[in-house]
Amino acid sequence: MAERDYYEILGLDEDASGAEVKKAYRKKALKWHPDRNPGDPQAAEKFKEAAEAYQVLSDPEKRRLYDQYGKAGLRGMHVGEFTDLNDIFSAFGDIFGGGGIFEQFFGAPARPRQRRGQSLRISVELDLEEVFTGTTKTVSLQRREICPQCGGIGAQKENIRTCSACRGYGEVESRQGFITMRRTCPRCGGSGKVIVKPCSKCGGRGRIRKSVELAIEIPPGVESGARLELRGEGEASVDGPRGDLYCDLYVREHDVFQRSGADLLCEAPISYSMAALGGVIQVPTIDGKAYELKIPPGTQSGELIRVRNMGLPKLNTGRRGYLEVRVVVETPRRLTKEHRVLLRKLAQIEQENVSERRKGFIEKVKEYIYGADSSALAGE
Ligand SMILES: [Zn+2]
Ligand SMILES: [Zn+2]
Structure with missing residues (x-):
């Protein structure tokens, strides 16, 4: 140049x-x-x-x-x-x-100083059942640990000498006119020591890669995307504290339940007759047991029936959320002869007993189509 x-x-x-x-x-x-x-x-x-x-x-x-x-x-x-x-x-x-x-x-220090071990990140997948009970997950990961042979120093004691450039002080002086400048020793990087033969196990780095197995305790009620922080479970450092381990949690989709916070939602089809007359159906719960859910007479399609204390535990209080059952009235697609006979009879009854809701709807349609004076027209 x-x-x-x-x-x-x-x-x-x-x-x-x-x-x-x-x-x-x-x-x-x-x-x-x-x-x-x-x-x-x-x-x-x-x-x-x-x-x-x-x-x-x-x-x-x-x-x-x-x-x-x-x-x-x-x-x-x-x-x-x-x-x-x-x-x-x-x-x-x-x-x-x-x-x-x-x-x-x-954020880079000019002089060598204590450095933390690197923090690590892992992710753990959970079933909704595991969220309900809480669980312990065993994960295996690779992380750097202090070399057991040299204890992190990078060499056997007999292979470490005092730095000849700074005579062990870690700093060197240079005189320029009246001014004396001190700076970190370039040979030893400020440690005052040099290694003449590095440790054979870690090659002088002081740390080695090791696979470890960890049991991670996951409390009940965690949300998908939550992060657990495990202090000091990251990588070791030769001259500072250990890093941390971050554990990102992912909750798998469930076949039956949809989750909303601590509440669990599921859908249950019921027949028209049960919706009208009321009855009892079995619904699943997250503990794997059946729950007898009462369907009140006159239940509408799409109505939500909430059962207290049957959802997931809340992370802080441990109190459980709701089980919410959305009841969907199913219209039969294939009819037997008997079905047909009975439904025709039912249709007749329904025609003779028009509900207030349907009456209101009919009125509205007429008003919309024929205008405000439709009442005169509609001589029903
Ligand atoms: Zn070593
Ligand atoms: Zn030196």
């Missing part, structure tokens, strides 16, 4: 103020940040280039020398000597005070 002028890199005029330099660098650093451009070597190069420009222009002494002599004036001042991107994070990550620009925008 051709050498570019530091002002040009940050898009600044030569008389830019300190605040403008800071602002311009922040903009460039965010644009070319490796988190935003993963695996893009050109972006990484630009990110470094901007850091170098900032390193010089934000320092009055370096800037004066650069303005006067160009890059030649900076010789021997360790300008732009970044071993890797982590160097840049540790040099400038917190230079803006507070959380530092990187933390503020990416």
Whole structure:
């Protein structure tokens, strides 16, 4: 890459103020940040280039020398000597005070610090019967656990040495004129120790993948789409707390019942005669038993009969919802001879005894078709 002028890199005029330099660098650093451009070597190069420009222009002494002599004036001042991107994070990550620009925008700490294990997510399917009783589900999953051979350190004790670059302090100093800059040791990443031979079981990572079986207790009354949080059941971390396990619940459709919160709805066909005369039918319940449901005389098709305490338990109170039976009057499609004889007789009776509801309907039709004075016309 051709050498570019530091002002040009940050898009600044030569008389830019300190605040403008800071602002311009922040903009460039965010644009070319490796988190935003993963695996893009050109972006990484630009990110470094901007850091170098900032390193010089934000320092009055370096800037004066650069303005006067160009890059030649900076010789021997360790300008732009970044071993890797982590160097840049540790040099400038917190230079803006507070959380530092990187933390503020990416939540990525500039210095290594305690990291939580990753949280995991699984989903579990349930039958409605299991929602009714509550249940324990055994799931198997893969998660990273602390390596039993090295205890998460990544090596046997005899293979860990004090870092020679920082002599175990985790920080290195570089002197530039009167100013001494401290930064995280690039060799050991701030731990003060280096591993000469990594653990053979985990390859130095400190953790290994393991399949585990977990028994997950699911309380009665859960809804589909609910999420259980199992604290600390996620992945282990070598230097921080464990992650959590999120368990998303899905309740399968049921053949008989539709669910609405704690209420269960089912449909029951009944005959015309039962609707008219009343009677008793058997309806299913979620406990797998039959319930004798009373059909009152004069029940209309589509009417809802609600039975208290026969639904699902509510998650908080444990009190059960309703069983709601929608009664549908079934009209026979195939008639026997006897059916026909009786129905004709019934039809006759019905013609002689028109119900108030049907009378009202007939009136309305006449009114609509013949107008308001239909009463005179309708000499029935
Ligand atoms: Zn190990
Ligand atoms: Zn070190």
